[in-house]
Amino acid sequence: MKIERYPPTNSTSLQAWNSADELLVQQADNHVTKQMQLAIYHDTFGYLSCHLHSFNPQVVTVSKSQEKAIIRNLQLNKQPVDGLSIINPLGDLEKKTDVVFMKMPKSNDLFELFLNHIINNLDEDGTVYVGFMTRNFSSGALAMAKKYFDSVEQTKAIKKARLMILRKPVGGKKESLIHKIEYQDLVFQQYYGVFSANNIDYATQYLIENLKVTESDLNILDLGCGNGVIGIMAHKINPEAQVHYIDDQNIAIESARLNSKDGTFYHQDNLDSFADNEFHLVLSNPPFHFEHENNIEISLNLFREVHRILKKNGSFQMVANQHLNYKPHLQKIFKSVHSVNNHAKYIIYRCLK
Numbered sequence: 022m023k024i025e026r027y028p029p030t031n032s033t034s035l036q037a038w039n040s041a042d043e044l045l046v047q048q049a050d051n052h053v054t055k056q057m058q059l060a061i062y063h064d065t066f067g068y069l070s071c072h073l074h075s076f077n078p079q080v081v082t083v084s085k086s087q088e089k090a091i092i093r094n095l096q097l098n099k100q101p102v103d104g105l106s107i108i109n110p111l112g113d114l115e116k117k118t119d120v121v122f123m124k125m126p127k128s129n130d131l132f133e134l135f136l137n138h139i140i141n142n143l144d145e146d147g148t149v150y151v152g153f154m155t156r157n158f159s160s161g162a163l164a165m166a167k168k169y170f171d172s173v174e175q176t177k178a179i180k181k182a183r184l185m186i187l188r189k190p191v192g193g194k195k196e197s198l199i200h201k202i203e204y205q206d207l208v209f210q211q212y213y214g215v216f217s218a219n220n221i222d223y224a225t226q227y228l229i230e231n232l233k234v235t236e237s238d239l240n241i242l243d244l245g246c247g248n249g250v251i252g253i254m255a256h257k258i259n260p261e262a263q264v265h266y267i268d269d270q271n272i273a274i275e276s277a278r279l280n281s282k283d284g285t286f287y288h289q290d291n292l293d294s295f296a297d298n299e300f301h302l303v304l305s306n307p308p309f310h311f312e313h314e315n316n317i318e319i320s321l322n323l324f325r326e327v328h329r330i331l332k333k334n335g336s337f338q339m340v341a342n343q344h345l346n347y348k349p350h351l352q353k354i355f356k357s358v359h360s361v362n363n364h365a366k367y368i369i370y371r372c373l374k
Contacts, residue, residue, distance in 0.1 A: 022098055024068050027090035028290075028319055035316075037094075038068035040182035041152035045122045046072045048150050048184060058116050060142070062123035062135050063087075067094035069122055070105075078122075079106045079114050081138065083131070083214060083270045086290040109271050110134055111197065111212065114142040125153040125185075129161045131214030134198055134272070136169040140190040149187035156181065199279075204250065211248040211276035216308075221250055224367045225306045228340035231362050231369045234258040237301060242267065242330070244292075244305035244323065249277030251304050252284060265300075267292070292326040299330045305339045321350055328354050328374055337372040 024037040046069065053059060059078040061069045070080055070091045082088055088107050095102050108114055121139055126132050139149060149170070153162075155178050163185075166173045171189035198213035204221045216222065221229075225247075234241070234255050239262050243252030246266040256264050266277045267287040274288045287294055305327075307320040324347075327337050337355065341347050343366060351358045355372035362369055 022071055024066060024071060024094050025090075025097060026066055027086060027093055028322070030316065030318055032316075032318075037066040037090075039154060040180035041124060041154055041184075042068040044176075044179060044182050044184050045069060045124070045150055045152040049073050049076070049120075049122060052148075053120055057119040058144075060114060060118040060121045060139075062110075062121060062139070063126050063131075064091060065124055067091035069124065071095055071098050071100060073122065074100045077104070077106075079108055079116065079118065081108045081110050081114075081135070083110060083272050084290070085269050085271070085288055089290065110138045110214075111272065111275055117144050118142055119144050119147050121147065121149040123149065123151045125151050125157070125162065126214075127157065128214060129159070129165055130218045132162055133165050133168075134213040136165060137198055137213075140169055140192070143190055145190070147188075147190075151185040151187065152182060153185070154182050158183070202248075205254070207253075209248050209250055209253075210279040212272040215270065215273050215276050216247050222247075222306065224340045224342070225251060227362075227364055227367045228304070228306055228338070228369060229254045231338075232258065232304070233336070233338065233371065234262070234302065236261070238262055238336075240300045240302075241265065242295070242300050242303045243277075244303055244327065245269070245307055246277050247273050247306075249280045249284065251306065252277075253281050255302070255304060256281075256284075262302075267294075292323065292330055295330045297329055298332045298335075301332055301335050303327050303331060303335070303337045305337075307339060307341065309342075309345060317345060317347075317350075320347075324351060324354055331374040333374060335374045337370075337374075339370050339372075340367055341370065342366060343368050 026037045059076040061078045062081045064070050067090045071094050170187040174186045176184045200211050200218050202209045241262045241264045243266045246268045252264040265285045268274050269290040271288050274286050309317050357373045359371045
């Protein structure tokens with residue numbers, strides 16, 4: 022079976038699965054029957070969905086990029102995608118599940134969102150298998166598992182990976198998990214698993230402090246919007262602007278909906294939804310952490326798309342960590358690139374088309 026990464030990468034050291042995926046598939050081969058209802062959580066590139074496709078699993082994911090990776094790899098292996106059930110973790114499964122296979126996310130906050138969703142949709146005698154690389158395991162993840170399940174066991178390590186086996190869910194139905202964050206006399210809500218759970222990220226705050234929004238900036242895009250705070254603060258500066266919010270995570274888009282009542286929202290991992298020369302202003306704190314990987318390729322591809330969708334003389338304003346050294350890349354794309362208010366850790370770039 023061939024499994025490819027999406028988005029593609031030029032790095033030959035990055036592959037589309039690891040030993041934790043392999044352990045989960047081996048466990049399924051040994052313990053799952055066709056009569057069981059199976060669910061898969063956080064299948065990074067589709068390795069689990071492709072190998073367990075014959076069980077007709079319900080697949081729970083927060084990312085549009087993960088959803089695309091799963092579909093592309095099913096098609097690559099000539100497996101049907103008709104009837105594929107991809108579920109948003111803010112809604113219920115279509116059917117109660119007997120067994121769950123999860124690739125443990127890096128974020129304990131997202132791990133809790135998934136565990137909360139699982140106990141709301143798991144048969145009382147069901148079992149959850151969580152795969153992880155031993156180097157990435159934390160005591161916080163173990164404590165989180167014990168919060169939701171009475172029985173928590175770990176297997177021995179094989180090829181530097183382990184399984185955590187969860188049984189006997191604790192308590193009844195849990196409610197939605199939402200953080201509330203105070204910032205500049207406003208209260209922002211966001212679902213567990215959205216970036217920066219306890220405060221508005223400091224890089225984002227630095228961008229907001231240095232925003233340049235004019236009366237002529239009437240069409241604004243908040244790229245990688247998270248809970249929507251950047252777009253909302255831009256709208257406060259220019260209330261006449263139409264603000265659009267886009268993010269790879271469905272839980273981020275739904276969080277932005279909680280906070281902005283008059284925006285337009287897109288759950289997408291690219292800018293294909295937008296026409297050339299559409300925006301006066303694009304704002305972003307672009308991601309470079311993807312689970313346990315650092316990868317600026319995705320951001321660089323987005324920067325090229327930002328140039329396409331900006332109007333002539335339109336502005337792209339972004340914040341980045343100093344060590345990423347984005348400026349040479351941006352200078353290849355935009356006609357002018359200015360560094361604004363250098364901070365010890367962060368830098369603001371203003372780029373003009």
